[in-house]
Amino acid sequence: NAGVMQNPRHLVRRRGQEARLRCSPMKGHSHVYWYRQLPEEGLKFMVYLQKENIIDESGMPKERFSAEFPKEGPSILRIQQVVRGDSAAYFCASSPRFIAGGLGEQFFGPGTRLTVL
């Protein structure tokens, strides 16, 4: 059973371009979470999705950021018109069960490191 897959592992964009980060959860997992880790900081929650639904997007910036988890295919985190401050590691996690409201043990992918030039 493959773990959580994220691609690309490294992404370089120029200011104003779009960044698309992909996350394939573990097989059988229907809960997906996106986090951002800025340099020298901890993990910051961004968004929690179940298949085709956004459950909690309270950590997502209101502008330029969006996320989806379609019925088929990976979850996508999309950042439009990137700025230098978007440079960070973006982690995706998935979980299988509704423990603690779906927030029990989460399995993390290796992350995508976004660099905005």
Added chain:
Amino acid sequence: DQQVKQNSPSLSVQEGRISILNCDYTNSMFDYFLWYKKYPAEGPTFLISISSIKDKNEDGRFTVFLNKSAKHLSLHIVPSQPGDSAVYFCAAPLIAGNNRKLIWGLGTSLAVNP
């Protein structure tokens, strides 16, 4: 507002000794806590959890203690090994209205010296 606090950014211990990582929380609604370990350039991996109905949970060399009255938990690693060198995060689920998310501490970087 940091609802989960890890006040020690770093900790250094000798191999074979005990490592104690601390975590404090402010939200009395938290009733479940998780510890994750993170190596550089990798995603965090789940280590151990504890429900508020318990005050201790043990898994091999790892034990988590919960003191609800003090809103404090700690992770003990005995004996510490060089491979335990990593950043350790404490986290708690927040379920309130439309909010459903894990609240994370900032992490403690553990260095186990041979």
